[in-house]
Amino acid sequence: MKLLIVDDEPIEREGMRRILSDAFAELTIFDARNGYQAIEIAEIERPDIVLMDIMMPGINGIETLQQIQAIHPTVRGVMVTAFDTFDYARQALRLGVKEYLLKPSKRSEIIATVEAVIEQCKMEAKKLRTDQQAERLLETELVTQLLFHHVHDVQLDALMESVGIVARPAFVVVIYFPEPTEALYRQVKERVRESENAFVGALYGKQLPIIVFRREGVSYRSQAMPFVQNMIAHLRDQVGIFVGVGEEVKELAQVAVSYQQAVFALASHSQSVRFRFYEETSTQIQPLGTTNIRHKEQQFFEALDQGDWHQIEQILNEFIDQQEQHGQPLIYSQQRVLELFWIIQRALEHLGMSSQPAYLSFQSSNYRQLRAEVQGILSQVATYYTSHLGTAESNKVQIVKRYIEEHSHEELSLDRLAELVDFTPMYLSKLFKDKLGVNYIDYLTECRIQHAKQLLKDPDKSLKEISFEVGYHEPNYFSKVFKKMCGQSPSEYRKQLPIR
Structure with a gap:
């Protein structure tokens, strides 16, 4: 983190630098003798915090901070002045200044003020990182939903609004990587963000889909061709890179069509060219209809709910047979098939399991090899399902157990606990007893009594206060429960405790 001290008095600058250097070893400190020099330094170093003297010759601190914020809008200012006047305070507030120091200031006041601003900067930076990460995740999720036909019109409008995209024509580019890496993925994402208004999806196996939004006043070809050529030039060191380009679609809800076309264009992969547009492909086979995709999703959900992996295998094999019979590339x-595995992934998440996504290698050279690879992946997912089903339930019971321990003083109904882990109340009650060997209400009572024992060590607390504090509204009932659990009343228990 960087801090700039601006003051026309050398002694003030040196004193402030010495205090802050001793207090904050991680802080990089610069100083400027006037407003003009401060603006020059800010333009080069982009400080996070500026300690700005207001009364300086030439250009005062308020004007200086205004110009620095024009260069570096997120900078935080701390005004330093010998004059505690309303006019200066009002101008500083308009610039977002929330801290100020009056000359002369104590060492402790300077350190406390700067420490508070540093914490504010850290919190804002953390929030920014979190927001950016959430935005990237949302973007990837939106691409997946659109390309795999898993978004309704209402959901689409909400998702687009959340990422600030207005409905417009678009086309899809799919990049094939023989050896994909996380570094390569980040490199492409950064390049795409620099050149186009586009959404980059997740890396599916060896393929990376990109939804490119159309620019006004430029034809589809005039936009798509330079984008693909620039991407190929950027990836010229990567051997075997190939790009497929789908046609323009007028509505974003139809972008799955452009995506399938881009995948078809990949089917014409050859060593002589590095990219192919869909309309240039010699094989003009139309994709099979996708109207039954939601029906297949429901089939997967039902089969997974019953743990019927034989049924899931049959659905996949029937689908592959259908593709082969229709002569699909x-x-x-x-x-x-990857889309169908993605549906299985969603179904597992619906059941509370978060497994690693199943990806095809895209190295099969015929349908026989594809069936063998699918069988291997399906076997791995089925093993995960079987081994984690009991684990998932145990984890949820532990969540309920910890929640009871932390909230035993509250009104805890079985319905409330069941909502916490998305179980039915009856199922949770049975599962809690099976996993822990005790009813949930008995465990709740045990937690309350253990808490009461700790509170009874404090002679200043009355039994009535303790009963309320551990979750009982009737002191008499609390005494009865305590005696039943401990074999003696709360008063008798307290008497035998060592005197504090």
Whole structure:
């Protein structure tokens, strides 16, 4: 973190620097003797915090801070002045200044003020990182939803609004990486953000889908061709990179069509060219309809709910057979199978399981090899399902157990606890007893009594106060429960405690 001290008095600057250097070893400190020099330093170093003397010759602190904020809007200012006047305070507030120091200031006041501003900067930086991460996740999720036909019109409007996108025509580019890496993925994302208004999806196996929004006043080809050529030039060191480009669609809800076209264009992958537009492909096979995709999703959900992996395997094999019979290019069929695995992933998450996504290698050279690879992946997912089903339930019971321990003083109904882990009350009651060997109400009572024992050590607390504090509204009832659990009344228990 960087801090700039601005003061026309050398002694003030040196004293402030010495105090802050001793107190904050991690702080990089610069100083300026006037407003003009401060603006020059701010333009180069971009400080996070500026300690600004208001009364300086030439250009005063308020005007200086205004110009620095024009260069670096997130900078935080701390005004330093010998004059505690309302006019200066009002101008400083308009610049977002929430801290000020009066000359002369004590060492402790200077340190406390700067420490508070540093914490504010850290909190804002953390929030910014969190917001950016959430935005990236939302963008990836939106691309997945659009490309795999899993978004309704209402959901689409809400998702687009949340990421600030207005409905407009778009086309899809799919990049094939022979050896994808996380570093390569980040490199492409940064390049795309620099050149186009676009959404970058997740890396599915060896393919990276990108939804590119159309620019006004430029034809589809005039926009798509330079984008693809620039991307190929940027990735020229990557051997085997190939790009497929789908046609323009007028509505974002139809972008899955452009995506499938881009995957078809990948099917014409050759060593002689590095990219292909869909309309240039010699194989003009139309994709199979996707109207039954939601029906298949429901089939997966029902089969997973029953743990019927034989049924899931049958659904996948029937789908692959259908693709082969219709003469679909293998790479297109691989992509569609990947979509079905993504549906299985969603179904697992619906059941409370968060497994690693299943990805195809995209290295199969025929349908026989594709069936073998799908069988292997399906076997791994089924093993995960079987081994984690009991674990998932145990984890949820532990969540309920910890919640009871932390909230035993509150009114805890079985309905409230069941909502916490998305179980039915009856199922939670049975599961709690099966996993922990005790009813939930008995465990709640045990937690309350253990808490009461700790409070009874304080002679200043009355039994009535303790009963309320541990969750009982009737002191007499609390005494009865305590005696039943401990074999003696709260008063008798207290008497035998060592005198504090």
